[in-house]
Amino acid sequence: MKQRTLLLIKPDAVEARHVGEIISIIQHHGFEICQVKVFRFDPDLCSIFYKDHLGKDFYPRLESFMCKGKTWALVLEMDDAVQRLRDLLGDVVPEKRKPGTIRAVFGHGITDNGAHGSDSLQSAEREIGVIFGSYPQ
Ligand code: CMP
Secondary structure, eight states: OEEEEEEEEOHHHHHTTOHHHHHHHHHHTTOEEEEEEEEEOOHHHHHHHTGGGTTSTTHHHHHHHHTSSEEEEEEEEEETHHHHHHHHHOOSSGGGOOTTSHHHHHOOSSSSOSEEEOSSHHHHHHHHHHHHSOSOO
């Protein structure tokens, strides 16, 4: 079944000029790009987007990393898009990343991991609303 999911290309990958390569991989794997937005997180938007992580020990590092530069957000569509994007991104934990996954190639640590993908259909709908404006903030 066709699904929509959200990809964020994070400030580390944007600053290192990997946006083009990441989009090329996404397209090569059959995702359709439906919407694109380039923006910069501020602490308020970060706390809304990452509401499930607020209060965790790593949250301050995550906030300062996400607010440090530009992010590209892409709404992607294909069959089983949520799981397929997560498979293509690879694990959050560096040691668990399969070779060739986007985070293995373009990410570094656990926080500066290059990219984000929604973890469920429900999260995708919420996150797309937060970034593209139809979610009540
Ligand atoms: P992301 O997929 O954007 O979802 C939450 C983000 O928090 C994650 O990628 C990382 O950038 C960051 N993060 C930092 N430390 C952790 C951790 N211990 N567990 C999960 N996410 C973490």
